[in-house]
Amino acid sequence: MSMKTRVSAYTLSVALFCSTGAMAQQMKAEVLHWWTSAGESASVKVFADQFTKAGGTWVDNAIAGGANARTAGINRMVGGNPPTMMQFNTGKQFDELVSNGLVRDVDAIAKAGKWREIMPKPIVDATVREGKFYAVPVNIHGQNWMFYNTKVFADAGLEVPKTFPELVATGEKLKAKGIIPIALGGQPNWEHNLFRAVLVGHGGADMFRKLYGARDPQIAKDPKFKESVELFGKMRALVDPGSPGRNWNDATALVITNKAAMHFNGDWAKGEFIAAGQTAGKEYGCTVVGQEPKLQIGGDVFVFPATKDKSQLAVQDKLIEVMLDPTTQIEFNKKKGSIPVRMDVDVSSMDVCAQKSHAILSDPANQVESMEILSTPNFSGAMQDAVTQYWNNPSMSADAFMEKVTNAMRDAT
Amino acid sequence: METISIRAPSVAPSGTKTRRSMRTRLPAAIALLPTALVVLVVYIGCMLWTVRLSFTSSTLLPKLDWVGLAQYNRLFVNDRFVTSAENIVIFGILFISGCLIIGFLLAVFIDQNVRGEGLFRTVFLYPYSMSFVVTGVAWQWFLNPGLGLQKLVRDLGFESFTFDWLVNQKMAIYTIVIAGLWHGSGLTMAIMLAGLRGIDKDLWKAARVDGIPTWRVYTSVVIPLLRPMIVTAVVLLATGVVKLYDLVVAMTLGGPGIATEVPAKFVMDHLFERNNIALGTAAATMMLITVVIVLAPWVYARYIRAEGRRA
Structure with a gap:
């Protein structure tokens, strides 16, 4: 409802604004995305407003749920009636659209804008196919942040753990004091998210790439991998019994309300803290656990369905220009919880978590591709099945889990 | 017929x-x-x-090549699909038989000309007007050990009371059955009640004259007479079993672990989230084959043999 009202308000204002020229008809952009939660729609509104200022008409086509939105968009592209631009997650989701010639090559604009120099390499690699940019990255999300409640740690007289063995030890002390050490949304994808945080934090970036990218079965013989799996297994005792089935935002709420100490999540969870009126660095802190702060990064991109229509191409060019403008980037990412995809913008106006994220990523050695970039949805799904079985069955050994992982490597497409 | x-x-x-x-x-x-x-x-x-x-190697987009039974081979070594198949059998048997028994007993109860019959009928039928999603979420809250029944009883002073089926891998599928029974029994009751009302009053009088005990009349006379109602109820409930999806998604999301996965969810996940159309359609085909195998003897007995006799 509100979305509709807003769309018509935009349309109306722009129509009035541009009524003198023929621009209104030509600069119409239909944008398909799945940013429907409060924080997300506030962030997409930044794009819409900037595009409207630049003389365009933004037709908002928001579809709740990533999978639903992608299915709808892909069906429209295959059916020959595509939107002007469409959202994807950074990674393999649009591979087949590229190989079927359904999306536009934007490499000329990328070269002019020096994207290869100003964006982190994992993001560039995830967007470039056969040497050409086929999508426009708009932000960077870090997926393995640990949010913690500063008050809970201060009251317990404990330090915030820096590595995973430390975290397990600290967790047991917290549990003894009657605090939930780790707030977890006990749904398969969040269990999997936690596993990846442990793997990249304890096993390291290469091991992470070997598992999700190269699918190297030798990894099962690596003692460091087994150690990571066992550490992850020990964390089963650090969540509360009510965890299975819980939504991630309810898990975040446990940290916000001082019931739990730590919570692993992507930086999008910041939205929940902000909505509760808390400030990063004050009531809650954020850190990346591990010897070195390896951050799994992903994010969102927009693809532009291929078209021969000159006016549509011009609209697409304008959209790219608007979205990557430094001011738009800062404003958009403040609302979204992510950080600008361009490393050359000044982030001093953003919160401490975003600044930390920017600082970590300034060293290319800390940039690790997220699972969505490295792995096919099918292998990710098979891994998720294995992880959730291991997590929920305390009697399953690390070896049994590793066998499932090897099977998943073999069977998944 | x-x-x-x-x-x-x-x-x-x-x-x-x-x-x-x-x-x-x-x-x-x-x-x-x-x-x-x-x-x-x-x-x-x-x-x-x-x-x-299902005989192709399609991933995100349909592709018309031919890989033979490769997808089926992968399907049958897939833990999740095997668990799904077991779960649907457990759910199907318990849900259909449970609904029939509870529905029948409720119908008999209401048929005793109790006071406030209309109220009871509404109350019992009411769950059916809820969507499975609402049912699932409500039962998730109710059975959550930290929020619902277990916490309530413990707060009342019974500290050792434990009812954690929802978060227990071995028992979680039965919580889905419980929610399903709550949802489906009312409809079965309505169908059975219609059947009971259609039974000739004279039969009851005759039975009373012969001094036959009431339970005996129910088991030997009423239930056979209710056969068409039972068949209707079974068919309606069985379609609910095959398409079981939203209840699971709302209540457990297939968890804890993969303990409450069902075939329809397997198909949906592989078609729309895991870019694996071929494996998803292979699972869907297996569901179709199962339904056909279950229905074939019945269709044969009911239509083909009947037709043959007539000719």
Whole structure:
């Protein structure tokens, strides 16, 4: 409802604004995305407003749920009636659209804008196919942040753990004091998210790439991998019994309300803290656990369905220009919880978590591709099945889990 | 059965009669044409398309190559699919038999001319008006050890009370059955009650004259008379079993672990989230084959043998 009202308000204002020229008809952009939660729609509104200022008409086509939105968009592209631009997650989701010639090559604009120099390499690699940019990255999300409640740690007289063995030890002390050490949304994808945080934090970036990218079965013989799996297994005792089935935002709420100490999540969870009126660095802190702060990064991109229509191409060019403008980037990412995809913008106006994220990523050695970039949805799904079985069955050994992982490597497409 | 007896007279032909029946049948045929087309193109067509895709290596987009039974081989070594298949059998048996028993008992209870019958009928039927999603979320809250029943009883002073089926891998599927029973028993009751009301009062009088105990009348007279109602209820409940998806998604999301996965969810996940159309359609085809195997003997007994006897 509100979305509709807003769309018509935009349309109306722009129509009035541009009524003198023929621009209104030509600069119409239909944008398909799945940013429907409060924080997300506030962030997409930044794009819409900037595009409207630049003389365009933004037709908002928001579809709740990533999978639903992608299915709808892909069906429209295959059916020959595509939107002007469409959202994807950074990674393999649009591979087949590229190989079927359904999306536009934007490499000329990328070269002019020096994207290869100003964006982190994992993001560039995830967007470039056969040497050409086929999508426009708009932000960077870090997926393995640990949010913690500063008050809970201060009251317990404990330090915030820096590595995973430390975290397990600290967790047991917290549990003894009657605090939930780790707030977890006990749904398969969040269990999997936690596993990846442990793997990249304890096993390291290469091991992470070997598992999700190269699918190297030798990894099962690596003692460091087994150690990571066992550490992850020990964390089963650090969540509360009510965890299975819980939504991630309810898990975040446990940290916000001082019931739990730590919570692993992507930086999008910041939205929940902000909505509760808390400030990063004050009531809650954020850190990346591990010897070195390896951050799994992903994010969102927009693809532009291929078209021969000159006016549509011009609209697409304008959209790219608007979205990557430094001011738009800062404003958009403040609302979204992510950080600008361009490393050359000044982030001093953003919160401490975003600044930390920017600082970590300034060293290319800390940039690790997220699972969505490295792995096919099918292998990710098979891994998720294995992880959730291991997590929920305390009697399953690390070896049994590793066998499932090897099977998943073999069977998944 | 009914259709056969209606058709019987018109089969006896004389020239004019056939023409007249042609004239009356033509509009009927035209009226049915769109439905027939929908059935042919949408149902049968999509079914064949699904089966065909299950023999391909399609991932995000359909691709028409041929990989033989490779997808089926992968399907049967997939832990999740095997668990799904077991779960649907457990759910199917407990849900259908449970609904029939509870529904029948509720119907008998209401049929005793209790005061406030209308109220009871509404209360018992009310869950059916809820969507599975609402049912699932409500039961998730109710059975959550930290929020619902367990916490309530513990707060009342019974500290050792434990009811954690929802978060227990071995028992979680039974919580889905409980929610399903809560949802489906009312409808079964309504169907059974309609049947009970249709039973001739004289039968009861005759039984009373003969001094037959009430329970005996129910088991030997009433239940056989209710057979059509039971069949209707079973068919309705069985469709609910096959398409079980939203209840699981709302209540457990297939968890803890993969303990409450069901085939429909396997198909949906692989088609739309895991970019694996081929494996998803292979699972869908297995579901179709299972339904056909279950239905075939019944269709044979009911229509084909019956037809044969008549001729």
